[in-house]
Amino acid sequence: MxxxxxxxxxxxxxxxxxxxxxxxxxxxxxxxxxxxxxxxxxxxxxxxxxxxxxxxxxxxxxxxxxxxxxxxxxxxxxxxxxxxxxxxxxxxxxxxxxxxxxxxxxxxxxxxxxxxxxxxxxxxxxxxxxxxxxxxxxxxxxxxxxxxxxxxxxxxxxxxxxxxxxxxxxxxxxxxxxxxxxxxxxxxxxxxxxxxxxxxxxxxxxxxxxxxxxxxxxxxxxxxxxxxxxxxxxxxxxxxxxLEIELPATFHDFGHEKAIFCSSVYRATLVHRWRWMMHDSRGYLHAIVANPFWSVKKKFGTLFLSGLCLVPYSPLSDFVVRYISNPLARRRVAQR
The missing domain is CATH 3.90.550.10 (Spore Coat Polysaccharide Biosynthesis Protein SpsA; Chain A)
Incomplete structure (x- = not known):
């Protein structure tokens, strides 16, 4: 054995x-x-x-x-x-x-x-x-x-x-x-x-x-x-x-990009949220669109939720960020 x-x-x-x-x-x-x-x-x-x-x-x-x-x-x-x-x-x-x-x-x-x-x-x-x-x-x-x-x-x-x-x-x-x-x-x-x-x-x-x-x-x-x-x-x-293996200088990972997204957008002003999404979200969006592990449905769902962070109503934006970043937030919604 x-x-x-x-x-x-x-x-x-x-x-x-x-x-x-x-x-x-x-x-x-x-x-x-x-x-x-x-x-x-x-x-x-x-x-x-x-x-x-x-x-x-x-x-x-x-x-x-x-x-x-x-x-x-x-x-x-x-x-x-x-x-x-x-x-x-x-x-x-x-x-x-x-x-x-x-x-x-x-x-x-x-x-x-x-x-x-x-x-x-x-x-x-x-x-x-x-x-x-x-x-x-x-x-x-x-x-x-x-x-x-x-x-x-x-x-x-x-x-x-x-x-x-x-x-x-x-x-x-x-x-x-x-x-x-x-x-x-x-x-x-x-x-x-x-x-x-x-x-x-x-x-x-x-x-x-x-x-x-x-x-x-x-x-x-x-x-x-x-x-x-x-x-x-x-x-x-x-x-x-x-190992004689060449890895690229940079990497892609939704968890990594999600941390950047959350720290940049959560509880931020509407102007800051728009500025980040328009100018700094390339890595985050790439980690969604090009993700080799996700279904098309999951990609579209995450993009839609991410877009809700641009609405003027801050409580909705913050809720969306929590929902994307924390699986326990999704669990709480499902239990309601």
């Missing part, structure tokens, strides 16, 4: 950590190992980890950020397959079994699966991510400059040999976070990606509020575009030096 490691990288998430570890230990796949790497937590995380004793492998390091934690964890992996579970997320009991069935069907570098969105207490919101399924040839799309739809970190299982062709990642002071970006897209440059068409885990959103433009737990929406651009430049260098 092929062995699988569930790696949990943790920093100051004592209130969620036990749920993540328990979900990894409760997998119905017998060949599951659990490694918990703590990145210098200052809360009670260490005590929680030590209570599990020999049921898990514990690694403690000084705080270096998520990239340093991934570098350390991946270098220590001895199994051929791994899931990198965030310490505030959970896996459902059959997650490892189901991804291993897919790995047996081909030479996949990565198998991804949907995650149900939970609020901070762990209650289901009714939403899930991602909402679009990519094709298997994600590497070709990356070479064309398109970031493919992927779940957050916890919704991905990897062939470890693929990860080790991409990692370690340079981890200077400005590149402490976003390690899952390099795993998600780097693996796709090594081999094909498969998708499980069901939710196999839960993704915790700490501010699970459909009344805001914020959805993911990463950087503030105004900072995300800059961080993503930096990560693309690093991935581009790694692809060229280690």
């Amino acid at each position: 092929n062995q699988v490691t569930v790696v949990i990288c943790n920093y100051n998430y004592e209130r969620y950590l036990a749920a993540a570890i328990d979900s990894a230990l409760n997998q119905d796949y017998p060949g599951t190992q659990v490694v918990v790497l703590d990145d210098g937590s200052t809360d009670g995380s260490r005590e929680i980890i030590e209570k599990y004793g020999s049921r898990i492998t514990a690694i403690f390091q000084e705080n270096g950020g998520q990239v340093a934690a991934y570098n350390h964890a991946i270098s220590a992996l001895e199994t051929e397959y791994a899931i990198l579970l965030d310490s505030d997320d959970i896996l459902y009991p059959s997650a490892v079994s189901e991804v291993m069935q897919v790995f047996k069907s081909g030479s996949w570098a990565k198998v991804q699966f949907r995650l149900d969105v939970m609020d901070a207490s762990g209650a289901a919101t009714g939403a899930y991510v991602p909402n679009t399924e990519p094709p298997a040839n994600c590497g070709e799309l990356l070479q064309a400059g398109w970031l493919y739809p992927s779940p957050p970190a916890s919704g991905n299982a990897y062939r470890v040999s693929a990860l080790k062709q991409v990692f370690p990642i340079p981890a200077p002071g400005i590149n402490r976070y976003g390690a899952d970006f390099f795993a998600i897209y780097g693996a796709a440059l090594v081999g094909p990606v498969a998708t499980v068409r069901k939710s196999l885990g839960g993704y915790r959103v700490h501010n699970a509020d459909g009344g805001t433009v914020s959805f993911a737990n990463s950087e503030q929406i105004s900072k995300a575009p800059k961080a993503l651009g930096m990560r693309w430049a690093i991935l581009r260098n790694i692809a060229k030096s280690r």
Whole structure:
């Protein structure tokens, strides 16, 4: 039986950590190992980890950020397959079994699966991510400059040999976070990606509020575009030096352009909204019209909604921005 490691990288998430570890230990796949790497937590995380004793492998390091934690964890992996579970997320009991069935069907570098969105207490919101399924040839799309739809970190299982062709990642002071970006897209440059068409885990959103433009737990929406651009430049260098693959200097991604759109238009004056749409929206509109993952219906729907941001009534414009940016806002509308 092929062995699988569930790696949990943790920093100051004592209130969620036990749920993540328990979900990894409760997998119905017998060949599951659990490694918990703590990145210098200052809360009670260490005590929680030590209570599990020999049921898990514990690694403690000084705080270096998520990239340093991934570098350390991946270098220590001895199994051929791994899931990198965030310490505030959970896996459902059959997650490892189901991804291993897919790995047996081909030479996949990565198998991804949907995650149900939970609020901070762990209650289901009714939403899930991602909402679009990519094709298997994600590497070709990356070479064309398109970031493919992927779940957050916890919704991905990897062939470890693929990860080790991409990692370690340079981890200077400005590149402490976003390690899952390099795993998600780097693996796709090594081999094909498969998708499980069901939710196999839960993704915790700490501010699970459909009344805001914020959805993911990463950087503030105004900072995300800059961080993503930096990560693309690093991935581009790694692809060229280690994999002999040329990636374009720029990339296309609706999530990236959506962050720019939201930070530019949300709660802005009518004049500013018109000015941005007329002069600065080229990348945003291209990410919709040329999107290789979307249906024609979805493209027209998103264009129509985006156009509503130009109406003089600010509450409608702000509602539309929330609706486009935050899946929980769409869920709230559906429940009415």
